[in-house]
Amino acid sequence: MRATRQRGRGRVAPTAGLRPPPGASRRRRRIGRALLYVVLVLGAVPTMLPFVWLIRSALMNDNQIFIAPPEWIPRPFEWSNFTGALTAQPFGRYLLNTMIIEVLVVTGTVATCSIAAFSFARLRWRGRNVVFAILLSSVMLPYAVTLIPTFVMWRSLGALDTFVPLTVPAFFGGAGGGVFNIFLLRQFFLTIPFELDEAAYIDGASPLRVFWSIILPLSRPALVVVTIFTFIGVWNDFLGPLLYLNDESKYTLALGLASFQSVYTAQWGYLMAASAAVIAPIIVLFFFLQRYFIEGVTLTGIKS
Template sequence: MTAVAAPERAGSVAPTEGLRKPRRYGRALLYLLLVAGSIPTLLPFVWLVRSALMQDTQMFLSPPEWIPSPFQWSNFTEALTAQPFGRYFVNTVVIAVLSVLGTVLTCSVAAFSFSRLRWRGRNIVFALLLSGVMLPYAVTLIPTFVMWQELGALDTIAPLTVPSWFAGAGGGVFNVFLLRQFFLTIPFELDEAAYIDGASPWRVFWTIVMPLSKPAIIVVTIFTFIGTWNDFLGPLLYLQNEENYTLSLGLASFQSMYLTQWGYLMAASAAVIAPIIVLFFVLQRYFIEGVTLTGIKN
């Protein structure tokens, strides 16, 4: 005998359909909370953009005006031509690219040694390296400046780029830690299979570990690029000739003891921030994946 399914009652709702409504309400509530939480974060950026399109006398009215009237589009053209921002942009890009290349290469090599190679005292050396994070930057500021002065490297990009080519220097300790944590998630069986085939550690590093660590490398690239792009103290200490100035020093030129050109400053600041925003949105997926897989989430 074959069992006959009981007919469904009129007006009855399938269990799956009944569960969809609470999920929809929960998702809508989550999106609403995210939007509400993003408003305080976006408010400074909105203030920057609206101020960049206003006259100086209109920026500080009380109550504040959020819509410029009229739109002062000339702030952008006049601000970017008042100072040689083209030269500043090239200087900043050169410093950022050299810093990113040095940081990614040396920190990844150090992280590979700490995570994939076995050598005596590895954990002790790594603990000593991490202790450098607790050393304030201001403590090493004067000795570092004196060292570069004795080397005759002031007013050059050497103090701003050379430290990134030594893992652990220039704030690279965190990058070594981040890459090490990611390298530990890669199965060691891949290394062993490569070693059996006669591969050297250097070949394992380039052909196995690095291709599989693209998210973490992109995270380090973003952190290093943003830190270099926004750096103000380093160029202020080591650069003297205006031809060597970076964008951050160019922005500071709109401020003086007696006068601040707020419209030009806001417009130039918005233009300088734009590449960072574009970079983050382009690499956002890799950034989130890299941070999550390195264990920082937990």
């Protein structure tokens, strides 16, 4: 018995000696996390460099912008570039036009794409998968292929130089990447348990009631993602307003900034300040909604 106990103790002792100290794994995780942060920071520096260059140039005069070697801190800060740039052209009017289009397009896109996605994800009807496959195949159709027929159609309807060609397609899921938004929302709707729908139908709810009271409240992250994508797409849209708008009083910010560039090419401080002012709302929007954005993109596609 004693020999057996001694042999047993002798076997346990080396195993206990090989165990790492209690704080070793914690230190290893901290080192790994620190290395990850260093890699992310090094990767973010090249991405942020053009934006930093834009901001420093917006606060410099034309002589400082292209000095060699480059100076990163303006001396002095030319805050007058922003006031001069924003008053050189009616950017207030451009902003109003852009926001009118934004409200209509975002509203139409979120409404129609969510309804279509609900039909593909939660309702059972004949030919659903075939129609969805045809819908996805339209993504492979280049935008340039439909550009001329669409322009001819709106011209025949007398809708040129109006906001109609830029807003009405959104209410049919055809603007701001409508097919992609339908796909994104459908994938998110599939992650919601179907037992919630069945319980609501047993209580006498209609599909519209299920969509409005159950699916939409649970799909807030995905809806925010669609809103952000649509907002950014309309905000940066240059080709659409260029094709359909002729009156300068109806210009959007993207088109107004392009016309500003052609007029004030030599005044780089004004041009950089105007560009920074146009980009700022997008950054603010993502800053306040980044939690919903990341959550919606992460959860979408978990269930197919």
